[in-house]
Amino acid sequence: MSIYQAPIEDYQFLYRDVFKLNEFWQHSTNFTDATDDMVDSILDEADKICRQVLLPINASGDAEGCHFDLTQTPPVHTPKGFVEAYQSFSENGWFGLCGSQEYGAMGFPKSVGVMFEEMLYATNCSFTLYLGLTTGVSQALLNHASDELKQKYLPKLYSGEYSGSMCLTEPHAGTNLGSIRTKAVPISATDQFEITGNKIFITAGEHDLSKNIIHLVLARIEGEPEGNKGISLFLVSKFNEDEQGNLTNNNHVQCTNIEHKMGIKASATCALSFEKSKGVLIGKKNQGLQAMFTMMNFERLSIAVQGLGLGDIAWQNALEYAKEREQGQTKYGNNLLAFGDVRRMLKVQEVLSQGARCLAIFISHKLDQYKDTQDEKINSQVALLTPVVKAFLTDRGFESTVLAQQIYGGHGFIQETGAEQYVRDARIAQIYEGTNGVQALDFLGRKVAFDQAVVLKKFTNELFAEMQTWQLEDQFVNYSEQLELGFTEFLSCTNKLLAQKDKLDFTINAVCTDYLDGFGYLMYGYFYLKMINQIDSGSQRTEFIENKKQNTHFYFQKLFTRMKMHVQNVNNGAQSLLH
C-alpha cells in the first residue's frame, strides 16, 4: 500500500517563518481562534484521519469504481468503505473546518484549509471531491443566499448531513456556459421555479453518502436574454423538505448515468436530468454566472491543491521505492538513488511540490486577508493569481506524477504499485474547473490585458520592494539577480503584448499558456528565495534548512531555465499559427 506523511514541518515553516500567517491571525477579526497550538493540532489530526481513513480505500476505490444501477436506491453507490469514511469526516466536523461560525462551522482560515486539502487530495482524490463540492456549495450559499436559506442549509452542509454538487455543464456546452438550455419557469404565487434540463459531468451529483444533495444549477429563466446575460443560479435539492426540515418526496432530479473515466473512478461523475424540479433562485436574477465566479476562486484553488497533493504523494512513494529497489552496487550506493537521473526526477518532483505549496498558501492567505479587510487591492490580486495557481499547480502536479511513475520502471505501469493511479487522478485537474487553456486566457486576457496590466504591475512592484529588503547569503545572490531580471523581462514582454493592436485577441489566446507558465516559474523563484531569506539560521533544524538550500539551488539551476523559454515563446508571437 502507498505510504503518506503530511508535510507538517513544511506547513509550520511556511505559516510561521515564511508568510507569518500566525501574526495576521492573531490580529485579525475572523481568525483569532487560529493559535499556533490549535493549528498544529488540526494539522496533526488531519494527517491522522487522512492516513488512517482515506489512504486505505484509495486504491480499492479506484479498482472498484462507482456503481450505477437504476433498480437501486440511490442509483449510484460509492466503493466499499466510502460511506464509513464520509461518516467519520462528518462526525469529526471536518466539513466545517473553514465554514462560517455563525452557522455552526469552525471558521478556520482558508490557508489552514489548503493544508488540509493537500492531505485529502493526496490520500484520496476521489473521496475529496465529495467533500470539496459540499464546501464549495456552502461557500456559494454563504455569499449569495438569503438568510433563511443559509439557516436552513448551511448547518447541514457543514455537518456533512447534506452534501453538494454544482450543475453547470450540458452536453453541448462546456466552457461556453452562455449557451446552456436548462430552463427555469416561475411557479406562480411562490418564489420558486420549476427547473427542467440535462446536465453532464456533475461531480458528486448522486451517491449514497449523505441524506440529501443540494444542487446548485445554472439555468435560464423563461423569457430572459440569450447568452451569458440570461443565466441564473438555483438551489435544487434532491429531496424536498417539509417545514420541520424532514425529507419528504423526491424532487425529480434523476441520475441517468455515470461516466467511465480515465481516473478519479471512485468519484461519481453524473448525468442528471431535472424534470420540473423545484428550485430557489440564489443571488440575483440573470447574475448566475457572476455568483458562480465568486465561488470559483475557492474552487480553482482547491483543484490546484489536487495537483499539489497528488504530486506530493506520488513523489513520497517514488522516493521510498527508489530507496528500497536494489540495482547493483555502484560507488554511489546500491539502490536507485545511485543514479543521477533518478535523483534528478525525484528532485524535480520535490521542488515542484514545495513551490506549489508556497503559491497555494500565499493565495489562500490573500483570501483570508480579503475576508478580514475587504481590501479591493487584495481581492484583485486573488483574481489575478487564481488562474495561475489552478493551471500551474495542476500541470506541474501531473508532471510530478508522471515522473514518479517513471521511477518504478515497468512496475509503475501495473496497477499494484499505485503510481499509475496518481497519474490518472491528476490528469483531470488540468481539465475540469475550466481547462488550463481557459485559465491561461483568463490570466493574460481578462486579468492582465483588459486592465492594461495595472494589477499585475502593482503586484510585482510589491514583490520587488520586498526583494530589495532581502539579505541573502552570497551563494543565493546570483539567483536574486536572475529573478529580478526575469521579472523585468516578463514585464517587458507584457508591455509588448499590450502595445500590439493587430489581431490582439488571437495572439493573446495563442501565447497565454506560455505567458502563464513563465509567470508561474517566476513566482516559484520568488518563493524559494523568500524561504531562504526567512530561514532562521540559528534554528536547530539543520536537515530541513539544508534541504531548502539545496532545493533552491536545484530550482534555479534546473527549473527556472524554463521561465526564459516560455517568455521567449511569448515574444515569438502567434504569427506561425495564422494562415
Place this chain on the structure above:
Amino acid sequence: MSIYQAPIEDYQFLYRDVFKLNEFWQHSTNFTDATDDMVDSILDEADKICRQVLLPINASGDAEGCHFDLTQTPPVHTPKGFVEAYQSFSENGWFGLCGSQEYGAMGFPKSVGVMFEEMLYATNCSFTLYLGLTTGVSQALLNHASDELKQKYLPKLYSGEYSGSMCLTEPHAGTNLGSIRTKAVPISATDQFEITGNKIFITAGEHDLSKNIIHLVLARIEGEPEGNKGISLFLVSKFNEDEQGNLTNNNHVQCTNIEHKMGIKASATCALSFEKSKGVLIGKKNQGLQAMFTMMNFERLSIAVQGLGLGDIAWQNALEYAKEREQGQTKYGNNLLAFGDVRRMLKVQEVLSQGARCLAIFISHKLDQYKDTQDEKINSQVALLTPVVKAFLTDRGFESTVLAQQIYGGHGFIQETGAEQYVRDARIAQIYEGTNGVQALDFLGRKVAFDQAVVLKKFTNELFAEMQTWQLEDQFVNYSEQLELGFTEFLSCTNKLLAQKDKLDFTINAVCTDYLDGFGYLMYGYFYLKMINQIDSGSQRTEFIENKKQNTHFYFQKLFTRMKMHVQNVNNGAQSLLH
C-alpha cells in the same frame, strides 16, 4: 469511433524528395524490389488493412482486455477480434514485410517497415506488440541462430504461424540484467539445455493467436560467471516439435499470471515460469546480452515509432474534434480552432509528429545502408542515434497524446472519445525497452562520453557540411543560423562534460536526459530545414508545401527554444543533486 488516415503524402515526400531513399534502393544490393510503385502500393495496402482491421478493435480491445484463466487452453485469451485480425495479417504476409527473402519473407527496407509500423501502432498499439515481438525474434534468429534453426523457425515466424516473445526481466531484475537467476543446465549427450526460472513483464508471452510461441530467454548456464559476463540466450518454444515439424508435447512453459496495467490492455503482459524447459543456445555461450543488444536497435526504433504513431492518431482525432465542436461565434470562427491556445496545442502535436517521422525514417535508412554496405561508420551512427530516437519520440509522443486529450476538455477524460486510451497506451513506450532514463545514459555515457564524442562529432560534421550546401529562402535563413549556433553550443557543452573529471559518472547520469532532449530538438531543427531545402518549389502541392513552411516557422519559434533550455540545464551541472 476514432478516425485515421496514414500520412502517405508525407511518407512519399520523405522517401523521394527529402531523403531520396528510392535512389539508394535502386542501386542497393538488397532492396531493388523497392520501386516507387511497389512501395506506394505497400503503403496504400498497409493503410487499408490497419484502418479496416485494426482500428475497429482498438477501443473494444482496451475495454475488454486480455483474459487469464488457468482452466482454459491456452490460459490467455486476447479480446474479441484479435484472432481474426492476426489471421488476416498472417494471410497477407505482413509479418514478413522486412524479413529475409532467403527464408520466405519479402525483404523490404526497414525504412518502409517503419512507415508500416507507424500505421500499426496508431491504429492498434496492443495488437502491434504481438506482431512486433514476432519480427523482433525473427531478427534475432536471423543474426545469431544456426542455419538449421533459421530453416526451422524463420518461415513460420514470417508467416505468423508461430509468434515470438523475449524473456529478459525477472521480478528483482529489470534494467540490471546481470543479476538474473534463470538457470540453464546442459542436457548430457545433446546440444540442449534445461531452462528453469521465472520471468515477468513478458509481452506476448502467452496468447491464443498463433500455433506456437518462440521465446528467447536470457539465462545463466550453470557454473558460468556472475553478472553480465555469464548470461546466454536460449530459444525455448512453447510446444516441442517432432522431426517433421509437428507440434508434440508442451515444453513446461507456464503462464502464471498476466498484469493489470494502465494501458496496452489488449496486449498480454505475462509472468512465465520455465521448469526444465528444453532450450537451444542462440549465439555464443555467455554472450546473450550482446546478442540481445544487436536486436535492440531494431526494437528500440520500433518502440520509438509507437510514440510517433500514437501521437499522430491522437492529433488527427483531436483536430477533427476541434473542427466539429462548436464553441460560440467569434471573428475567428465558431469551433475550437478559433482559439489560439487550441490551435497552438494542435500545432505542437502536428509538428512533433512530422519531426519524429523524419528521425525514425532517417535512422531506419541507416539500418538499411548498414545492411547493404556493412559500413562501420553507419553502424556507429545507428548506435549513437538509437537511444535518442527511442527516448525522444516516446516522450514527445506522450506529450502529444496528453495535448490531444486536452483539446476535448472533459470529454477527453471519459473513455468513449478514445483520447484517454492514447495517453495510457503511449505511456508505456517511455518505460519499456529500457526506460528513457536508461536511453539517455546510454546516449551520453556509452555513445558519447566513452569514445570522447568521436562518433558524435563525425556525425555533426556531416550535418554541418550538408547544411552549408542548403539554399534556403530568406524567411528561413535566420533559423539556419540558429541551428548552427545550437549545434555549436551543444558541442561546446559536450566538450565541457568530457573535460570534467570529478564525479563524471554521476554528473553524466544526472544531466543525460537534458542532454538527449537538447540533441533531439537540434535534430528536428535539422530535419525541418532539410525538408524546406528539398521542397520542389515547382510542385503543384501548394497546400502540402505551405504546411511544411508554416510548421518550420512554428518549430523554430515555439519548440526550438526548448533546446537552449536543455543545454543550459546540462551546463548547470549536477552539483545541486549531490549532498
